[in-house]
Amino acid sequence: MTKLSTFSIVVFVGLLFLVWTNTACDQKEQGQKLAELYCGACHLFPEPGLLNKKGWEEGVLPQMAIRMGIADPDFNELNPEEYQTILEKGGLPLKPMVSKKDWSKIVAYYLKNAPENVQTQQGALPILLDTQQFKPQILWQSPGERPNFSLLKFFPEQNTLVAGQREGKVYLFKGAKQELQDSLFTPSSASDINITANSHLQLLLMGKMDPNDAYSGALLEIEKKAGRWKVLRSLVNGLNRPVQFASFDQGEAGEQAFAISEFGHYTGALSWHETTADGKSKVYQLFNGPGARVAHVVDLDQDGKQDIVALLSQGDEKIIWFKNLGKGVFDPRLLARFLPIYGSSYLDIEDMNQDGKLDLIHSAGDNYDYSYALKGYHGVRIMLNQGNEYFVEKKFLPLHGAGKVLVEDFDQDGKPDLACTSYFPDYSQKPLGGFVVFKNQGNLKFSAHTFPLGDKANWLLMDKGDVDKDGDCDIILGACSINNTVPKPMRQDWNQLGIGVLLFRNQLK
Numbered sequence: 001m002t003k004l005s006t007f008s009i010v011v012f013v014g015l016l017f018l019v020w021t022n023t024a025c026d027q028k029e030q031g032q033k034l035a036e037l038y039c040g041a042c043h044l045f046p047e048p049g050l051l052n053k054k055g056w057e058e059g060v061l062p063q064m065a066i067r068m069g070i071a072d073p074d075f076n077e078l079n080p081e082e083y084q085t086i087l088e089k090g091g092l093p094l095k096p097m098v099s100k101k102d103w104s105k106i107v108a109y110y111l112k113n114a115p116e117n118v119q120t121q122q123g124a125l126p127i128l129l130d131t132q133q134f135k136p137q138i139l140w141q142s143p144g145e146r147p148n149f150s151l152l153k154f155f156p157e158q159n160t161l162v163a164g165q166r167e168g169k170v171y172l173f174k175g176a177k178q179e180l181q182d183s184l185f186t187p188s189s190a191s192d193i194n195i196t197a198n199s200h201l202q203l204l205l206m207g208k209m210d211p212n213d214a215y216s217g218a219l220l221e222i223e224k225k226a227g228r229w230k231v232l233r234s235l236v237n238g239l240n241r242p243v244q245f246a247s248f249d250q251g252e253a254g255e256q257a258f259a260i261s262e263f264g265h266y267t268g269a270l271s272w273h274e275t276t277a278d279g280k281s282k283v284y285q286l287f288n289g290p291g292a293r294v295a296h297v298v299d300l301d302q303d304g305k306q307d308i309v310a311l312l313s314q315g316d317e318k319i320i321w322f323k324n325l326g327k328g329v330f331d332p333r334l335l336a337r338f339l340p341i342y343g344s345s346y347l348d349i350e351d352m353n354q355d356g357k358l359d360l361i362h363s364a365g366d367n368y369d370y371s372y373a374l375k376g377y378h379g380v381r382i383m384l385n386q387g388n389e390y391f392v393e394k395k396f397l398p399l400h401g402a403g404k405v406l407v408e409d410f411d412q413d414g415k416p417d418l419a420c421t422s423y424f425p426d427y428s429q430k431p432l433g434g435f436v437v438f439k440n441q442g443n444l445k446f447s448a449h450t451f452p453l454g455d456k457a458n459w460l461l462m463d464k465g466d467v468d469k470d471g472d473c474d475i476i477l478g479a480c481s482i483n484n485t486v487p488k489p490m491r492q493d494w495n496q497l498g499i500g501v502l503l504f505r506n507q508l509k
Contacts, residue, residue: 031109034102038068043316043340048113050341051371056110059370060341067266067315069093070103077211086213091266091290121376124398125438125448129431133411133507134475136453139163139178140171140501147500150209151190152461152478158199159469163478163501164190166209171501176468178503184229188216191243199224200232204245204260211265217242219258219273236273236281240264246297248272248306259308261292268292270310272330286322286330290314296349300358309335311362313344319360321389335383335391336360342377343367350407352416353444357385365402367424372485380405380420382444395444399433400426404462408473412508415440419475421459427487435459435477457499458483458491472506 036045051060065071069092075083086092098106140147140163151164161178164170166189172182192204200223207216217239221232240262248257257274268290274282291314300307305324312318317338322330338344343366352359360383367373379402382395401424410417418438425433432455438446454477461478468474479500481491 031105031112034098035106035109038098038102038106039064044337046339046341048110049115050118050339050377051114051375052118052373053111053114053116055371055373056114059372061107061110063370065103067092068098068103069096070098070100073266082213085215086266089213089267090288091213091264118373119376120374121378121398121400124379125446127429127431127433127436127448127450130437130449130451133449134437134451134504135507136451137178137503137505138453138499138501139173139180139476139503140499142498142500144496145498146481146495147457147479147498148482149461149478149480149500150206151193152463152476152501153193154463154465154467154476155195156465158195159467160195161463161467161476161501161503162193162195162201164193165500166480166482170203173501178467182224184222192245194245194247196221201229202235202245202247204239204242206241206243207239208241211241213240213265213267215240217262219245219260235275236260240268243292244294246295246308248297248308259286259295259297259310261295261310263292263314264290266290268314270295270308270312272308272328274328282328284328284330286310286332287312287320289316291317293344294347296347298349298358300349309347309349309360311344311347313366315340317342317344317364319347319362333389335389336362338362338364339377341371341375343375345402346404348405348407350416352382352407353384355385357387359384360391361405361407361418363399363402363405363420365399365422365424367401367485372424374400374426378402378424380418380438395446397438397446397448399436399448400424400429401433403460406462406464408464409440410437410473410475410506410508411439412472413440415442418446419462419464421462421477423458423460423480423483424485427490431455435462437475451504453499453502454504456497457481457494457502458486467503468505470506470509472508474506475504477502477504 066073148166150166154161161173168186170184174181189206189209191206194202203220205218215238219236223232241264243263244261246259262269270287270292272284291312293311293313295310307324308322319336321333342364345363348361362381365378379398383391384394401422403421403423405420407416417440422434431450435454437449457479459477460480463476
């Protein structure tokens with residue numbers, strides 16, 4: 001072989017390598033650009049590093065293919081009527097939003113750049129076992145039975161705790177000892193409740209608790225006559241898996257209004273329902289889409305009119321302030337937006353730094369969204385109100401699987417603390433972080449505490465209030481044992497104990 005021919009071969013191989021490299025880089029750039037274009041069109045663009053490769057490949061990307069019209073949904077879970085409703089309401093596209101060729105590039109981009117394991121939490125506070133401040137009292141227990149509660153709410157004026165099971169039974173505990181006083185059955189899982197001035201129950205029913213778009217939920221008003229509970233009237237029908245409602249004070253006799261969060265599945269809504277004394281009703285849709293988790297009725301800008309501040313948690317996760325302009329008109333204003341993989345769980349609104357302005361306390365830890373893993377971005381975020389509709393995250397408290405978060409000065413030292421459940425804790429952690437109180441040490445510094453029996457159930461629900469009327473705030477937890485991520489030995493232990501409702505009595509006074 002001549003030197004010239006050898007040189008020619010080297011040049012040819014080099015050129016071939018350059019072509020291959022440029023093509024590979026071009027494909028990578030195409031995949032990234034397509035992902036940013038399509039994945040960033042409906043929500044914040046999620047970087048591949050936020051989730052492990054298995055989570056993308058087996059969980060998130062197949063679901064995104066359904067939502068972008070590339071793949072069909074599981075028709076074993078959808079009946080034809082439900083599927084047709086989803087299409088009519090725009091929950092799924094009528095035709096693909098992206099070509100299969102471009103979709104394959106998006107998938108390749110994520111799988112090539114996703115790590116085998118994601119970085120776990122750093123800077124998490126050590127959880128201390130506190131045997132002094134809160135003493136546990138079991139209110140509902142059935143050894144050997146899986147406790148599946150879907151409703152838990154305390155009413156201080158009536159000193160009544162209402163706890164509802166997934167199967168439809170609702171219990172009423174009353175008095176300083178919170179003894180079981182009454183019970184009733186409902187047609188489906190209850191998710192929220194209000195007790196009216198005349199002791200009627202306004203009960204929100206999900207229809208089905210599992211993911212669905214059947215529009216079989218309802219808000220009912222129930223009264224007790226001659227020792228029996230009866231439906232007085234249906235306030236709102238045809239709701240899509242509603243999870244929470246808030247009463248809205250219209251200031252006019254005979255009128256009622258409710259902000260209802262319809263979580264749904266492929267579809268959903270946040271809507272304002274007005275019901276007058278003559279039975280007529282009006283519906284104002286504030287948000288059209290799945291994932292409405294909680295709506296607070298609060299005067300955020302202190303202009304004398306009740307606004308609605310809502311957490312939307314499915315897909316495009318965000319907090320929206322619906323400013324009340326009067327006469328049934330609300331102006332939506334974005335306050336915060338989160339990555340779609342965060343799994344937003346709850347929102348509380350309080351003045352955390354005592355500057356006279358309401359702040360946002362947001363928790364993220366929902367791990368049911370097709371991507372179960374321990375995630376470093378799960379926890380509680382404190383966003384302080386800077387004025388002019390501007391909120392800045394000033395504190396992040398890592399907590400795996402962070403669920404419902406509530407603000408209260410539990411130790412009455414003048415600084416608001418945080419109570420938080422976790423439905424998806426780190427099961428290897430001891431003590432388990434399934435229920436944590438973050439005690440405020442000042443200047444947004446906290447210490448983390450749990451309490452006896454706090455690791456003996458899978459806590460989904462929580463409320464607070466002065467149950468025993470002794471001047472300090474107590475905490476109530478509710479368990480729901482449908483979480484299949486719990487290790488089998490732990491789940492068996494929890495179900496054998498069968499603790500469904502647990503009251504933590506504050507020992508401060």
